[in-house]
Amino acid sequence: MAADMQCAHDKEKLFKLISDKLEYNVSSSGKCVPRVVMVDFEPTVIDEIRTGAYRHLFHPEQLITGKEDSANNFARGLYTIGSEMIDLTLDRIRRVAEECRNPQGMILFRSYGGGTGSGFTTLLLQRLCQDYGKKTKIEFGVYPAPRISPTIVEPYNAVLTTHGTLEYEDVAFIMDNEACYEICGRNLDVPRPTYTNINRLLGQVVSAVTASLRFEGSVNVDLIEFQTNLVPYPRIHFPLLTYAPFVPCTKASHESLSVHQLTNACFEPANQMVMCDPRQGKYISCCLLFRGDVTPTDVNNAIASIKSKKNIIFVDWSPTGFKVGINYMPPTTVPGGDLAPVRRAVCMLSNSTAIKEAWTKLRRKFDLMYRKRAFVHHYVGEGMEEGEFGEAREDLAALEMDYKEVES
Numbered sequence: 001m002a003a004d005m006q007c008a009h010d011k012e013k014l015f016k017l018i019s020d021k022l023e024y025n026v027s028s029s030g031k032c033v034p035r036v037v038m039v040d041f042e043p044t045v046i047d048e049i050r051t052g053a054y055r056h057l058f059h060p061e062q063l064i065t066g067k068e069d070s071a072n073n074f075a076r077g078l079y080t081i082g083s084e085m086i087d088l089t090l091d092r093i094r095r096v097a098e099e100c101r102n103p104q105g106m107i108l109f110r111s112y113g114g115g116t117g118s119g120f121t122t123l124l125l126q127r128l129c130q131d132y133g134k135k136t137k138i139e140f141g142v143y144p145a146p147r148i149s150p151t152i153v154e155p156y157n158a159v160l161t162t163h164g165t166l167e168y169e170d171v172a173f174i175m176d177n178e179a180c181y182e183i184c185g186r187n188l189d190v191p192r193p194t195y196t197n198i199n200r201l202l203g204q205v206v207s208a209v210t211a212s213l214r215f216e217g218s219v220n221v222d223l224i225e226f227q228t229n230l231v232p233y234p235r236i237h238f239p240l241l242t243y244a245p246f247v248p249c250t251k252a253s254h255e256s257l258s259v260h261q262l263t264n265a266c267f268e269p270a271n272q273m274v275m276c277d278p279r280q281g282k283y284i285s286c287c288l289l290f291r292g293d294v295t296p297t298d299v300n301n302a303i304a305s306i307k308s309k310k311n312i313i314f315v316d317w318s319p320t321g322f323k324v325g326i327n328y329m330p331p332t333t334v335p336g337g338d339l340a341p342v343r344r345a346v347c348m349l350s351n352s353t354a355i356k357e358a359w360t361k362l363r364r365k366f367d368l369m370y371r372k373r374a375f376v377h378h379y380v381g382e383g384m385e386e387g388e389f390g391e392a393r394e395d396l397a398a399l400e401m402d403y404k405e406v407e408s
Contacts, residue, residue, distance in 0.1 A: 025096075025099050033058070034057065034058060035096050035100065036062060036096075037062045037089065037092045038062065038064065039116070039120070039124075040064075040065055040069075040116055041068065041069045041077070041081055041085065041115075041116050041120070042066065042067075042069035043065035043066070046063050049063060050063060061092060061095075062092055062096065064089055064092060066081060066085055068081065069115070070114070070115025070116045070119060070120065071115055071378075072114055072115045072153055073153070073379060073382060074115060074118045074119040074122075074156065074157045074160045074161060074379065074384075075378075075379040075380075075382035075384035076115050076119060077114075077117075077118060077121075077122075077123070078119035078120065078122055078123050078164070078384075079119075079384060080383060081120075082120040082123045083123070085120065086123055089124065093106075093128070094131070104136060104213075104222055104223040104224060105135045105136030105223045105224070106128065106132070106136070107138050107139070107140065107210070107223075108124075108137065108138070108139045109139075109141075110139065111141065111142040112142065112143050112144060112154075112157065112158040112161055112162070113142070113149070113150070113157050113158055114157065117142075117157075117161075118157035118158065118161035119157070122160075125168040125169055126164075126168055129168045136226075136227055137169050137171075138171045138172075138173070138223055138226065138227075140174075140175070140206060142174075142176065142177065143158065143174040143176045144158045144176065144362055144365075146176075146358075146361050148176075148177050148181065153369075153375050153378075154365075155365035155369060156369065156375065156379070156389070158362055159362060159363070159393060160388065160389070162392070162395075162396060163395040163396065164392070166235060166399070167234075170227045171239065172238050173209070173238075173349065174241075174274055174355075174358070175205075175274055176274050176275055178275050179274055179275045180193075180198045180202065180273065181193055182270070183201065183270075183273075184198070186270065187270070187271075188201075188246055188247075188248045188338045189250065190338055197338055200334055200337050200338065200339075201339075202273075204243065204331065204333070205241055205347060207331065207332075208243060208289055208291060208331065208345060208346075208347035209289065209347055209349065211289070211291055211327045211329060212289065212325050212327050215328065215329035216328060216329075217326050217327035218296065218326045219326045220327065221287065221323070225323070226287065226349065229285055230285050230349060230351045232284055232285070232318075232351070233402070233406070235402050236284070236351065236403065236406055238355050239287075239349045239350055239352075240273070240278065240348075240349070240350045240355060241272070241273040241347070241348075241349060242266045242267075242268075242271050242273065242347070242348040242350065243266075243271060243348075244262045244263075244345065245257050245265065245345060247339065247342065248338060248339070248340055252340035252341070252342065257342060257343070258298075259290070259294055259295075259298035259299060259301075259344065260298070260301065260305060262290075262302075262344065262346045263288065263302035263303070263305075263306060264302075264305075266288070266346060266347075267348075274358060276354050276358050277354060277357065278350070278352050279311060281352050281353035281357075281407060282314060282354075282407050283312065283314045283315070283318075283321065283350055283352050284314070284315055284318055284352065285318060285321060286321060286348060286349070287323040287324075287350070288323070288348050289325040289327070289346065289348070289349070290326045290344065291327045291328075291344060291346070291347075292327075292328070292331065292342070292343050292344035293343045293344045294346075296324075299324055303322050303324070307321075315353075315407065330342065330343055353403045353404070353406060353407040355403065356400050356404065359400050359403075362396070363393065363396050363400070366393060366396075
């Protein structure tokens with residue numbers, strides 16, 4: 001497949017492979033077009049795609065932008081500007097979905113702290129549940145970090161969208177920028193990472209999660225299996241993401257990276273994509289997704305070793321605890337990127353009660369501002385009722401209590 005995604009093989013065989021297994025459509029000219037719709041209220045970011053190196057990859061109609069941004073305001077994304085953009089967005093999604101023979105579900109990428117990512121995604125998920133109610137909706141979201149925040153009203157937006165989407169999404173994998181900065185600085189020897197470094201890191205993790213949808217393996221995991229094995233109750237659907245190995249090219253030759261070592265690394269807080277300590281909670285379920293040169297025997301031995309450790313605690317009512325996926329395709333890397341090519345890797349999706357630590361920190365920030373009703377008038381001025389703040393805050397506190405009950 002060439003750089004412009006032009007197919008050089010027999011079209012019938014290629015169409016069956018790509019359309020059935022991958023996230024691409026094949027055009028009549030033999031070009032592979034990703035099944036994706038990108039939306040942003042202001043055009044700057046998506047214009048970089050329209051004019052960048054990958055401008056020939058995406059369908060122009062699937063890159064949707066408005067003329068003014070949401071100004072980091074949840075209410076603008078949900079009520080005012082969002083209501084103007086929602087019909088066009090749903091129409092583009094419908095066209096992409098109709099080109100799929102049997103879609104398993106949808107994967108959404110967004111930020112919790114911005115106005116578009118919080119408000120408009122809330123509206124979009126509500127409408128997607130009406131139109132595609134039975135399809136799985138999985139989300140990868142950039143969550144507010146404990147100490148790094150680019151937006152003052154980030155706690156408001158994050159609490160409001162958590163409340164607004166809790167009933168509509170099936171699984172939400174959250175990650176924060178602070179954890180990614182720590183991984184780049186500590187593991188990858190990148191002292192001053194840019195958004196390019198962070199995005200490549202997140203892209204590697206997401207690729208590991210979705211690898212079984214694209215490549216063959218002895219034990220593959222699809223979208224519905226994530227939901228079935230990771231979510232014991234509808235509201236407890238925020239698994240932690242962990243990846244190993246994070247190895248730079250300068251150290252790759254000195255690492256053995258056995259299956260046992262990789263599995264142990266997944267239970268280290270330093271490899272998590274969210275700043276919270278799993279040792280302060282209990283694991284409900286773990287999904288280990290291996291890639292590359294991995295055998296089931298090695299995996300079983302590694303899991304047995306993990307179960308014997310006293311500092312890794314599972315809830316009493318989940319005796320099995322582990323779901324395993326094995327994919328034969330080793331991870332690839334971006335040329336000139338931070339990560340070294342490796343023969344095997346593992347991504348762990350773990351539903352842990354330790355995530356309540358992130359909710360608690362967010363709620364405290366929310367309370368500090370809302371106690372003084374700071375910045376609330378901006379939201380009320382966009383058609384939102386002040387009572388929605390109280391409802392969202394109570395729902396977040398209830399979510400914390402849900403995790404505490406599950407833990408006990």
